[in-house]
Every structure is written in C-alpha cells, then in structure tokens.
Amino acid sequence: MSTENTSQFAKPHIDARALLGLYDPADTTDWAPIRAAQVHAGGQLALFLLATNLIGAALATLILDTIAPLWALACWGAVVAAIAVAITFRRLAAKQRASSAATLADVRDTVLEGVALAAIWSVPPLVFAPHSDVGTAFGLWIVLAVLMAASAVAMAALPLATLSFLGILGLAVSVMVLRVAGPVLAASVALFTTLLMIGCFTRARALVIVRAGEIALAERDETVSLLLREAKQEDGADWLWETDAARRVLRASPRFALSVGLDPAGVNGKSLLEVLAGKTWETGNFAPALRTLAENLKGRAAFRGLVLPVRVAEQERWYEIAANPRYDDQGAFLGFRGVGADVTEQRASEEKINRMARFDTLTGLPNRLHVNESLARAMANAEKWGSRCAFMMIDLDRFKAVNDTLGHPIGDRLLGRVAERLATLMTDNEVIGRLGGDEFAVVVRDASDTQRLETLAQTIVDALARPYDLDHHTLYTGASVGVATGPRDGRTTEMLIRSADLALYRSKDAGGGKFHHYEPQLHVAAEERRVLEQALRKALTNDELHLTYQPVVDAGSGLLTGFEALVRWTHPELGPISPVKFIPLAEDARLIGPIGEWVLRSACAEAANWPGDARIAVNVSPEQLHNPGFVAVVASALANSGLPARRLELEVTESVFMRDDTGAVKVLERILDLGVRLSLDDFGTGYSSLGYLSRTRFSTIKIDRSFVIGASKKVPEAIAIIRAVVALAQSLGMATTAEGVETEDEHVMVQQLGCTKVQGYYFGRPLPVEEARVLAQRAAYNREAA
Incomplete structure (x- = not known):
C-alpha cells in the first residue's frame, strides 16, 4: 500500500481546530471514532466532576457565610448542584449514545456545559468576595484552584468545554485577586490558569493521538488481511498461521483457532504439531501427513499442497496447508508463516460421484x-x-x-x-x-x-x-x-x-x-390429537383456561418489576394439559388468535388492580401480529381494563420478522404508538438480525434459557453470546432479561454478565392469580416504605 493511501490517523500532526470540535478537516480522515473516544472519556469521570462541584460548593458556602446572606448562598449552591447534575446526566447519556461514533455537534455542544459551569462559579469571586478580607479571598481561591485542577482532569477529553470553563473562571478569579491583593498575585492566578489550559489541551491531544494510532493499526491489519486473502484466493485459503523458531504458534487468528477447535488464547504458545495432532499427540499415532509436516518444519523449507487430517469436535477434517520460512535482516530463522484451507468437502465430493444413485x-x-x-x-x-x-x-x-x-x-x-x-x-x-x-x-x-x-x-x-x-x-x-x-x-x-x-x-x-x-397404544395417538383439538376449540367458551404469573425481578436489587402472564389449560376430564402440547396445536388449528386475545384482556384486567407500577408481559404469536386488527384488540384491552399502556409489555419472537411482507412491523409500530412496550423473546436462538432491532423500538431483549445453562457450565460461546447481547442492548438503550434462572450461582453469573432483569424458578414459579396479587401488593408496599 502506498503512503498516500495510508490513514491520516497514522500521522503525528493533529489539527487543533478539529481537536476542539470547531470544524471538520477537509481530508479523508474519519473523525467520528475520535470524537466518540473524546465523548466516552468525558463520561468516564462525570461522577467525579459532580462530586467535585458539590463539595466545592459546600466549602465555598462555609467560607462566604460571614460576608454573604445565607439565602443567596443557598440559591447559588442549588444552581451549582442543578447544573452539575444536568451535565453529569448529559455526559453519561452521551457516553452511551456515542460508543463508536460521534458527530461534530456532540463535541461542539459541550462548550455550553463549560460556559454554564464557569458562569455560576464566577458568582462568588465577582459578586460575594470583591470586598472581603484577604483571608476570605485566599480561602475562596484555594477552593476554586482545586476545582479548576479537578475539572482540568475530569473534562480534559473535551477541550473546548474545559478551556471555556478554565478561561472564564480564571479571569473571574484574577479580577477578584486583583481587587483584594494587587496585580502580582492576580498575575500568578492568570499564569496558573494558563498552565492548566495548556495541560488540558496537551492531555486532550494525547488522547486523540492514542486513539488515532489504534485506528491506524486496525486499518493496517484489515488491509493486510484483504491483500493476503486476494493473493491466496486461488489456493482457497481460509486462515493464516504463524510459528516461531521453536515451531510454537504465534498470534493465532480466530479462523485458525476455530479450525482446530481451540480458543485463540489457548492456541498461542503451543506446538503447531501438537495443535494439529489433537488427541493423537499423547499416543504418538500420527497421520503420515503430520510426519511429513514435521520433516518440512525441521528442514526449514517452503512447502505447499500438504493435505493432512485433523480431528475437530470429534470430527475428522482435512486441511491443505502451505508455508514459507521467515528470516530476519541478519538471516536468523524466525519461524514459518503459512495459510490453510479446509478441503474436507472437496475430498467428500470426489467420493460421492459414483454413489449418488443410492446416497443422499x-x-x-x-x-x-x-x-x-x-x-x-x-x-x-x-x-x-x-x-x-x-x-x-x-x-x-x-x-x-x-x-x-x-x-x-x-x-x-x-x-x-x-x-x-x-x-x-x-x-x-x-x-x-x-x-x-x-x-x-x-x-x-x-x-x-x-x-x-x-x-x-x-x-x-x-x-x-x-x-x-x-x-x-x-x-x-x-x-x-x-x-x-x-x-x-x-x-x-x-x-x-x-x-x-x-x-x-x-x-x-x-x-x-x-x-x-x-407401544401398541400409540396407534390411538392420532385420534387423541383429534379429540384434543376439538376440546381446545371449546376451552374458551367452557372457561377452562386460566392464567399464572411468573415474577420478573431486577437483577441487582432483586425487587419485583413485573410478571409474565402464562396461559394454562385444565380440561374437566383430561386434567391439566401442558402448554407445550396445546399451544402448537392451537397454532396449527388457527385457534391462537382468540386464545391470545383472551390472555391479553385477562392479563390487563388483572394487572390493572395491582398497586404500584408492576408491568405485565404477554406473549404474542406471529399469527396475531400479522392481523392488522390486533392493534384495536390491544387498545380495547387497555381501555376496558384501565391499565396504563406503559405497564403492558408484549413479547414477540424473531420469527415474526421472517416473512417477506412488512405487516407485522407496521402493526408493532402502531402498538408502540399506543405507549405499549415491546420485548424480544428467545433472542439468539434464531436469526437474530440486527436489522429489525434498528427498525423496531424494543425495550427489552430476553436471553433464552439455553444460553443461561451454557454459561453456567462455563461454555465460552454461551458466555460470549450473553455478553454480546447485553452490550448490544445497552448500546440501543434496551434492558436485558435472563430467562430460566434457577439457582443462586446462575443469578450471580447473569448479574455479573450485565443482565438487568432475571426470571426463573429461583425467584418464583408461575403463581396463581391470588399469590401474584399478594406479591404485587407486598412489592408496592416495600417500594413505598423505601
């Protein structure tokens, strides 16, 4: 790659105006990730800045209580606290919103924060302390100096706001000192302010340079990867591998680690022969091709087209590898760098040619x-x-x-x-x-x-x-x-x-x-299914369905946040019938619409009688959402029950979005306009497209029980999936509910992984309506008492 095509972030020069957020440079540089890093860093110390302002306001009030009315100081302190809290919330919100990219306005608008904070802090030196004694002025200056230094640290990532704050407040303090102590001390205050501003700008520039370097390295790695992929396309290369002089794996790529069934961190440092040999490494019963590879590595000679078997997850795979030796400028041997391709399917296809007539x-x-x-x-x-x-x-x-x-x-x-x-x-x-x-x-x-x-x-x-x-x-x-x-x-x-x-x-x-x-009695299964379907068609009119309510609690505090309504069927002759049996039957028989409507209306009517703000979650089938009249059903259920729309949450699955038409999406949008919340159930078990997450405003993503089980068993993929879902939900402003939590260890685990809500037998099985009412009343009482 030529020097002209290299990212500008690799250059040491950083435009000061761009750094301050005053304009976008007229070049190919993408400043969005840089500004995101500035906003993120500014949000990291937002709470520290809040504490500094509150403590500073308290100390300034104690110093000035002999020369200023208490009511005036109290009003000034309240304004300081309000501005500081507003800035803190704004910083924290911006930190989440601009996690990967931020606009010019995101950085430029922070100057308002610095000006507002400086203006309110300029009141004591300019209004309260001009006619005070030297001791009072000196004490106030100490407090303001500490505040300015702390702000220079906490707000340095956003230099435009920080410099505005330091400049305005430094000028106000200089004026105060000039009146009380003369020009010499006023000049020292101005010098101190100037040094803080220089330090702040330098630190901000260092942050940008570090982030620019990271982006440059990422761009370079991606470019090299693309070039290697194109260069090796004719060989069908799937992954890269590299060894040191002792034939140990270096910098294993994720593709290589996946191809051998190991974690990338676990591959590094292992012998390449051991990684490829797998379990046969201990027995010494190597494939002949592996011995050939050992000889090639020992001879330090380039090779290609070497095909060898590798067992991955109890399966035999065939990989074709090629490599060249590496030497430094002095000619010392450094190891091998090579490529590999999975040719298992090619070998299998060759064997199928003469067998297709009798084989799938x-x-x-x-x-x-x-x-x-x-x-x-x-x-x-x-x-x-x-x-x-x-x-x-x-x-x-x-x-x-x-x-x-x-x-x-x-x-x-x-x-x-x-x-x-x-x-x-x-x-x-x-x-x-x-x-x-x-x-x-x-x-x-x-x-x-x-x-x-x-x-x-x-x-x-x-x-x-x-x-x-x-x-x-x-x-x-x-x-x-x-x-x-x-x-x-x-x-x-x-x-x-x-x-x-x-x-x-x-x-x-x-x-x-x-x-x-x-078993012989299985021949009557079809007849039983027919009978069950006929009974289900009469279940609503015969009042055989009822609801149970499973608690949903806050992962951190364990406080009740709501319930999920679950339909149950008890037949007078057949007894309780599992939802696993009758729900699919209802979908196949096109009965899910009326049953779902009954569940929705019954759950809303019950939840409307609960004290407090406990939400009720109701599962909605794809068949219901593909019916445009479902919006009227939801509106009617809310109106008839009196339940506030914000307390109703509808749970949908990913399969809703898989049809070609957009009818379900339009129905969901109209439901959202009513104020109802949406929850995405069983996320990750199907297609998990990010496209519909961006098109539909979900409030909660529910993590399937299977991932909770996998994570509890320390399965890396399950843990990684939960972390990814939590990070995705946080970036989109959504909550995450872990389903099926049954033990204390699982609760602690999902809490540590960042899940905000949990649901499962550990906190309560589906409860009858009477017990759910008692639990809702108790939760509301505890909240009021707190």
Missing part, C-alpha cells in the same frame, strides 16, 4: 431407497435366524426455525453437520441414512441387546443436542427418536417404519430431545 446428495448418507433395502435385508435375516432387528426414526427439533430464519442454504449445511455427527456414532452393525427433509433413520441389523439399542438412541439424542457453529451463528437443535423392533413391532418394512414413526411422534409430543420405544 446433500449429506452423503444412504438415501430412502438404500435404507429400505437395508431394513428389508435385516428383517429377512432376523426372521431366518430367529433374532431381532430395529429401526430408528430421527427427526430434528427446531429445524424449521433455522430454515425460516437463516434460510435453506444454512439449513442444508446444518443437515450436513448433523449427518456427520450421526455417521461417527455408527458401527458395522448399523446403517444410518437420510429419508428426506430433516428426517434420518438407523437400521440396526442385530438388536438382540436391548440395553445397547437404548444406549445408541440416547447417544444420538445427546450428540445432536450439542451446538453448531455455522457462519458465525451458534445454532442449537436437537433430535427426537422413535424406536421399533422387528418382527415384534412389525413383520414388514412398511409396518415397522410406521411403528417407529408413531414412537417418534410420542417423543415429539413429550417436548423433543428424547427417544421412545413403540
């Missing part, structure tokens, strides 16, 4: 035809030898949400990752195949050992429940498994497959993430 083109697993043939052979052998075979149906949980949010390409890649995990679990006794969509199947040739069969089914459930990292998305899915054993559960392939399918539906109905064996 997406996953490489046997397709439906191959699976059916394998099952037919297994059943024939079982009948011939008087043994057993088995058939497992596997259906992914929450896969539809991935397709709806991230799109089919990502969904297809997820299916490939699922297939890889399943394939690693198979032995010579099993055949794994893909039936289509997100359905997989396993044929177990010899199923005589029931315990072994159940162990395999549970292993499949556990393996598919682990998170997947795809295109910087951490995806959580799972699997439900149905198991049927032949010939007991079916004497033909069709009958056995049907039995396994019924067992699979039972696992799905149980909430997913489980396996079940076929």
